[in-house]
Amino acid sequence: MSAPDEARGDGCKISVVIVTYNSAAVIEQCLSVLASAPALDIVVVDNNSIDDTIARVSEVCPRARVIRSEENLGFAGGVNRGVSEARGEHVLLLNPDAVVDAESVFALSRILDADDSIGIVAPLLDKPGERLAIRECGRKPDLWRVLCHYSGLSRLAGYSPLVEGLYLLKRHSSVDARDVDWVSGACMLVRRDTWMRLGGLSRRWFMYAEDIEFCLRVKESGERVVTVPSVTGVHLIGESSATPTVSRVPNSAWVVNMYDLYKWRLSRTRLQNIGWKWAVAGGLFARSAAYKLRARPESDQENDWSAESVKFRLFAQNLLAVSSARITSESESRSSL
Numbered sequence: 001m002s003a004p005d006e007a008r009g010d011g012c013k014i015s016v017v018i019v020t021y022n023s024a025a026v027i028e029q030c031l032s033v034l035a036s037a038p039a040l041d042i043v044v045v046d047n048n049s050i051d052d053t054i055a056r057v058s059e060v061c062p063r064a065r066v067i068r069s070e071e072n073l074g075f076a077g078g079v080n081r082g083v084s085e086a087r088g089e090h091v092l093l094l095n096p097d098a099v100v101d102a103e104s105v106f107a108l109s110r111i112l113d114a115d116d117s118i119g120i121v122a123p124l125l126d127k128p129g130e131r132l133a134i135r136e137c138g139r140k141p142d143l144w145r146v147l148c149h150y151s152g153l154s155r156l157a158g159y160s161p162l163v164e165g166l167y168l169l170k171r172h173s174s175v176d177a178r179d180v181d182w183v184s185g186a187c188m189l190v191r192r193d194t195w196m197r198l199g200g201l202s203r204r205w206f207m208y209a210e211d212i213e214f215c216l217r218v219k220e221s222g223e224r225v226v227t228v229p230s231v232t233g234v235h236l237i238g239e240s241s242a243t244p245t246v247s248r249v250p251n252s253a254w255v256v257n258m259y260d261l262y263k264w265r266l267s268r269t270r271l272q273n274i275g276w277k278w279a280v281a282g283g284l285f286a287r288s289a290a291y292k293l294r295a296r297p298e299s300d301q302e303n304d305w306s307a308e309s310v311k312f313r314l315f316a317q318n319l320l321a322v323s324s325a326r327i328t329s330e331s332e333s334r335s336s337l
Contacts, residue, residue, distance in 0.1 A: 013039065013041055013087055013088045013089060014039065014040055014041065014088045014089075014090045014091075014092060014105060014106070014109050014189075015040075015041040015042075015043060015083075015086035015087055015088030015090070015091045015092065015192075016034060016040050016041070016042045016043065016091075016092045016094055016105070017043045017045070017079060017082035017083055017086055017091055017092065017093055017094065018030065018031075018042070018043070018044045018045070018082070018094050018095070018096055019044075019045045019046075019047060019075060019078035019079055019082060019095075019096070020044060020045070020046045020047065020049060020053045020057070020096045021046070021047040021048070021049055021053075021072060021078075022049045022050060022051045022053060023049065023051075023053045023096035023097070024049070024051040024052050024053045024055075024056050026096050026097040026236060027044075027053055027056050027057055027060070027096045028056055028059075028060050029099050029236075030094065030095075030096050030097070030098060030099055031057065031060040031061040031064065032060055032061075033099060033100070033101040033102065034061070034100075034101070034102050034105070035060055035061040035063075035064075036102070037102035037105075037106075038063075039106075040102060040105065041065075041086060041087045041088050042061055042063070042064040042065065043064070043065050043067065043082045043085050043086055044057050044064050044065070044066045044067070044082075045067045045069060045073075045078040045079070045081050045082040046066060046067070046068050046069060047069050047071075047072040047073055047074070047078050048068075048069055048070060048071055048072050053096075054066060054068065065085065067081060067082065067085060069081070074203070074205075074206035074207050075185070075201075075206070075207040075208075075210060076200075076201035076202060076203045076204075076205065076206075076207075076210040077203055079093055079185070079200070079201055080200040080201055080203070083192075083195055083200060086192065088192060089191070089192050089193075090108075090109050090112055090189055090190070090191060090192065091189070091190055091191075091192050091195060092105055092108070092187070092188070092189045093185050093186075093187070093188050093189075093190070093211075094186070094187050095185070095186040095187065095235065097186075097235065097236040098125065098186045098187045098233055098234065098235045098236070099233055099234045099235075099236075100123060100187055100233035100234075101233075104123055104231045104232065104233060105189070107228075107231050108121050108122070108123065108189040108228065108231055109189060111177070111226070111228060112189060112191060115224075117223060117224050118223065118224045118225075118226050119190065119191055119194045119218040119219075119221070119223030119224060119225065120183060120188050120189065120190045120194075120215060120218055120223070120224075120225045120226070121177075121188070121189050121225075121226045121227075121228060122136075122137065122183035122184065122187055122188045122189065122225075122226070122227050122228070123187060123227075123228060123229075123231040123232055123233045124227065124228070124229040124230075124231065124232050124233075125184065125186060125187060125232070125233050125234065125235040126232065126233070126234050126235070127234075127235050127236075128234065128236065133169055133170040133171070134167035134168065134169060134170070135167060135168040135169065135170060135227075136167075136183065136184035136186060136235065137167075137168055137180045137182060137183040137184065137227045138164070138165065138166050138167040138168045138180060138181065138182060139164050139165065139166060139168075139180070139181045139182075140181040140182065140212075140216060140266065141166050141212065141258050141261065141262050141266065142262070142266050143262075143267075143272055143275055143276050143279065145164070145165050145166045146165070146166050146262075146276060146279050146280050146283075147275075147279045148163045148164065148165040148166075149165025149166040149167055149283070150165075150166075150279055150280050150282065150283025150284070150286075151279070151282075151283065152283075153165070154169065155169065159171070168180065168227075176229070176230075177226050177227065177228045177229075177230075178226065178227060178229075179224050179225065179226055180225055180226070180227050181215065181216065181219060181225065182211065182212040182215035182216065182225060183211070183215060183225060183227055184211055184235075185201075185210065185211030185214075186211075186235050187233055187235070188211070188215075190218075194218060194221075194223060197221070198214070198217050198218065198221060200214075201213075201214050202214070204260075204264075205253070205257045205260070206253070207253060207257075208253045208254040208257045208258070209254070209257035209258050209260065209261045212258070212261060213261055213265065216265060250310070250311040250314050250315065252314060252315050252318035252319065255280065255284070255315050255318070255319050256318060256319060256322055259273075259276065259277060259280070259319060259322055260322075260327075262276050263324075263325075263326065263327045264327045267326065267327075269326065270324055270325065270326050273324040273325070273326065274324045277319060277320065277322070277324055278320075280316075280319060281316040281319050281320050282316075284312045284313070284315045284316035284319070285312070285313065285316045287308075287312045288308075288309045288310075288311075288312035288313040288316065289309070291305045291306075291308040291309035291312065292305070292306070292309040295309060
């Protein structure tokens with residue numbers, strides 16, 4: 001029995017929700033491995049692209065339902081709109097710069113079918129060209145876990161779960177599924193009833209941190225978040241909204257928003273906020289210095305290492321510029337952004 005027939009046979013229709021914004025350079029790779037699986041309900045929400053993203057979608061996957069937004073809703077806004085139109089019992093959130101084939105999607109769906117305790121399941125995503133040996137999943141971003149990661153303790157202390165950091169390392173991967181605190185919204189399969197019960201992604205942030213916050217809510221609700229290294233895909237980080245007319249300026253939103261999430265959901269005191277900020281900034285400054293040392297004039301990669309050094313220094317500086325004041329309510333949380 002083929003994978004599409006199997007999906008029809010067990011009554012589980014899977015929806016794939018992809019949010020695009022100037023994603024013409026990558027959307028063909030993403031959709032080409034899914035287009036031939038008729039059991040997949042594919043929904044593309046386009047956040048007002050100015051390139052030919054929509055034309056590429058129509059060429060590669062004519063049956064995809066395209067929702068055109070007249071404004072850029074951000075990641076959470078686009079995903080929430082797409083899921084509201086989804087028909088499946090299981091919904092795959094998929095970045096346009098991620099490539100996961102249909103067989104892998106069906107394999108993830110079978111895992112949800114087999115275990116009612118799991119609310120979210122995700123594959124292991126490979127990131128070609130990434131220098132850091134980390135996975136797109138890990139432990140909650142509390143003070144201890146960021147300290148383990150950014151101090152290097154998680155790299156030096158072997159395989160003890162007590163010192164696993166914010167991001168799991170490649171050496172933590174195995175063929176066995178394992179529970180984590182969060183997985184990346186670049187590719188996660190979630191039960192539709194879980195999604196509806198928890199209200200989807202928070203629109204507090206335009207982009208970044210909303211996937212981690214959603215996973216934390218799923219775990220708080222009593223369901224598990226699981227990563228399955230035996231199911232794989234590829235994530236071409238940073239390519240989902242590439243346009244030749246926009247300069248590549250390092251975007252610090254990922255770390256600024258994670259700090260905001262920490263202050264909102266995990267921290268109890270201003271002192272903890274200060275500790276978190278300096279633990280992360282210190283690690284980013286250390287990486288910047290290490291990359292600068294590698295940028296030797298005789299090296300063919302001098303420019304690459306120099307750019308990395310500047311990028312991580314900017315991340316640290318922008319984080320330090322954020323207030324360490326406590327966030328004590330949802331209204332205060334939103335007004336602080």
